[in-house]
Amino acid sequence: MLVTDETQFSKRASQFDLCAYLSTRQEQVEAALDRSLPVIYPEQIYEAMRYSLLAGGKRLRPILCLATCELMGGTIEMAMPTACALEMIHTMSLIHDDLPAMDNDDYRRGKLTNHKVFNEAVAILAGDGLLAYAFEHIVEETQNVPPDRLMKVIARLGRAVGAAGLVGGQVVDLHCEGACDVKIETLNFIHAHKTAALLEASVVSGGIIAGASDADVQRLSQYSQAIGLAFQIVDDVLDITSTQEELGKSVGKDLRAQKVTYPSFWGIEESKRQAQQLIEQAKSEVAGYGDRALPLMAIADFITARTH
Amino acid sequence: MLVTDETQFSKRASQFDLCAYLSTRQEQVEAALDRSLPVIYPEQIYEAMRYSLLAGGKRLRPILCLATCELMGGTIEMAMPTACALEMIHTMSLIHDDLPAMDNDDYRRGKLTNHKVFNEAVAILAGDGLLAYAFEHIVEETQNVPPDRLMKVIARLGRAVGAAGLVGGQVVDLHCEGACDVKIETLNFIHAHKTAALLEASVVSGGIIAGASDADVQRLSQYSQAIGLAFQIVDDVLDITSTQEELGKSVGKDLRAQKVTYPSFWGIEESKRQAQQLIEQAKSEVAGYGDRALPLMAIADFITARTH
Numbered sequence: 001m002l003v004t005d006e007t008q009f010s011k012r013a014s015q016f017d018l019c020a021y022l023s024t025r026q027e028q029v030e031a032a033l034d035r036s037l038p039v040i041y042p043e044q045i046y047e048a049m050r051y052s053l054l055a056g057g058k059r060l061r062p063i064l065c066l067a068t069c070e071l072m073g074g075t076i077e078m079a080m081p082t083a084c085a086l087e088m089i090h091t092m093s094l095i096h097d098d099l100p101a102m103d104n105d106d107y108r109r110g111k112l113t114n115h116k117v118f119n120e121a122v123a124i125l126a127g128d129g130l131l132a133y134a135f136e137h138i139v140e141e142t143q144n145v146p147p148d149r150l151m152k153v154i155a156r157l158g159r160a161v162g163a164a165g166l167v168g169g170q171v172v173d174l175h176c177e178g179a180c181d182v183k184i185e186t187l188n189f190i191h192a193h194k195t196a197a198l199l200e201a202s203v204v205s206g207g208i209i210a211g212a213s214d215a216d217v218q219r220l221s222q223y224s225q226a227i228g229l230a231f232q233i234v235d236d237v238l239d240i241t242s243t244q245e246e247l248g249k250s251v252g253k254d255l256r257a258q259k260v261t262y263p264s265f266w267g268i269e270e271s272k273r274q275a276q277q278l279i280e281q282a283k284s285e286v287a288g289y290g291d292r293a294l295p296l297m298a299i300a301d302f303i304t305a306r307t308h
Numbered sequence: 309m310l311v312t313d314e315t316q317f318s319k320r321a322s323q324f325d326l327c328a329y330l331s332t333r334q335e336q337v338e339a340a341l342d343r344s345l346p347v348i349y350p351e352q353i354y355e356a357m358r359y360s361l362l363a364g365g366k367r368l369r370p371i372l373c374l375a376t377c378e379l380m381g382g383t384i385e386m387a388m389p390t391a392c393a394l395e396m397i398h399t400m401s402l403i404h405d406d407l408p409a410m411d412n413d414d415y416r417r418g419k420l421t422n423h424k425v426f427n428e429a430v431a432i433l434a435g436d437g438l439l440a441y442a443f444e445h446i447v448e449e450t451q452n453v454p455p456d457r458l459m460k461v462i463a464r465l466g467r468a469v470g471a472a473g474l475v476g477g478q479v480v481d482l483h484c485e486g487a488c489d490v491k492i493e494t495l496n497f498i499h500a501h502k503t504a505a506l507l508e509a510s511v512v513s514g515g516i517i518a519g520a521s522d523a524d525v526q527r528l529s530q531y532s533q534a535i536g537l538a539f540q541i542v543d544d545v546l547d548i549t550s551t552q553e554e555l556g557k558s559v560g561k562d563l564r565a566q567k568v569t570y571p572s573f574w575g576i577e578e579s580k581r582q583a584q585q586l587i588e589q590a591k592s593e594v595a596g597y598g599d600r601a602l603p604l605m606a607i608a609d610f611i612t613a614r615t616h
């Protein structure tokens with residue numbers, strides 16, 4: 001790119017209306033999720049699955065999947081069943097993580113958690129049902145996508161949620177609870193598996209559906225790993241800064257009391273710098289695609305914008 | 309078939325050495341399961357998954373899958389990853405069913421249940437990991453099978469384990485616990501979903517992998533639904549007759565105290581008759597395939613042979 005082109009590209013990037021983009025996509029995803037899971041007999045299990053699946057949230061994973069599918073020349077329609085499946089998998093991980101045997105949370109996003117509304121048995125089964133249905137839904141509902149691409153998507157999703165992904169990250173996280181000698185490598189492992197693995201599957205699967213080359217998939221994978229880690233660092237930073245404001249605790253005291261986070265290794269300023277660097281790295285991976293990459297670039301920026 | 313052919317076929321069927329057949333297949337399945345899941349970091353989750361996956365059992369689902377694949381002209385190798393996936397799914401359902409929030413069982417097949425050896429959180433995650441890995445394993449390990457066939461297998465497996473299968477059956481079963489007004493339609497629903505759905509997926513997926521026609525799949529489906537229901541009826545009968553022998557309780561008393569079972573609707577003799585009728589029906593579905601169907605016919609007979 002020439003310098004003038006680059007300047008114009010930066011200008012268009014800064015003018016891209018991410019808010020409108022996210023809001024349109026979110027509506028489309030909500031409608032598709034609502035249609036994906038009708039209530040039939042035995043009603044309670046479908047209601048339990050729907051309760052958590054339709055409990056709101058940013059729908060970041062489906063939106064990323066749709067965005068990369070479009071970026072690589074595919075359509076929203078081609079990727080929508082996979083986008084919904086990603087949200088089903090994400091929802092199952094939230095339902096199971098909230099269980100008494102795990103994080104024992106009563107509320108999520110201001111609503112009672114699944115096992116508080118139904119019961120533990122139903123919540124476990126609702127998670128299992130969503131996970132199984134995710135794979136069925138991709139196969140049954142996807143149209144105009146060659147089966148070999150869908151096979152790759154299914155393998156990626158399976159890996160992202162299993163012991164080599166979400167499940168593995170959660171196990172290590174549970175082990176580290178209350179431990180004071182957690183290494184940064186372990187923290188990286190937890191977040192690479194608990195957060196980044198499914199984000200990567202979301203971004204990459206959209207590309208695969210559209211027929212992305214191995215080189216494209218590699219770029220998308222780098223992009224998603226970088227935003228995944230940045231997302232977690234920013235989350236850790238916000239956790240501390242909001243505690244500071246709300247409780248007036250000193251940061252040093254908070255860091256000592258806190259479970260292990262990135263700021264506990266790097267401090268707040270260095271954490272912010274690392275997050276910003278990861279975002280720049282993510283954007284540089286997709287900048288070469290030009291205007292079609294504007295949504296992915298804006299989503300990356302959106303992540304660090306939260307620190308300000 | 310001429311009468312003489314039929315007589316000879318019956319003779320060959322009665323001479324078929326099911327014991328040797330099952331034992332060979334079981335060894336092959338055990339070896340494949342052992343290879344399917346190596347232990348890597350974080351070790352505990354892989355050990356928890358392996359603990360239950362390799363805890364023995366008849367391996368009936370994988371063996372049925374391999375048998376129908378051969379019946380329809382395919383090879384053991386083509387179906388082995390799917391056979392292993394079926395056992396992974398079955399194992400996940402056992403681990404989750406045994407949890408304190410569900411059936412709260414401390415022992416299974418004479419060994420401590422997963423959550424007693426590890427803990428509840430790890431047991432939930434081990435189940436999730438096995439379910440996710442089942443789909444990944446099929447895609448990553450299957451060779452020489454066209455992707456459109458594998459897609460059908462994945463959709464069938466997803467449906468068999470989700471709210472339209474195992475999960476739905478378990479939810480209704482939990483609701484009926486302690487209820488005295490359970491209808492036979494409800495009992496049929498529970499067993500059609502908790503037991504027969506995954507048996508059907510096992511039988512049908514082997515056929516699909518080998519390229520079975522829709523008509524063949526239909527026959528295999530009928531066969532598996534019949535043996536699935538017969539299996540449950542026989543289980544119910546054995547439950548009562550063994551109680552009678554061991555505790556010397558009168559059957560009538562036992563029936564009143566017992567949770568709802570087929571003998572509680574039909575009595576023991578009629579239940580046995582119904583099971584036998586289902587087995588004859590199952591065998592008649594596959595008899596037309598001749599000698600290649602001997603394993604499926606012998607497996608069907610094996611189910612009612614348990615009543616004697």
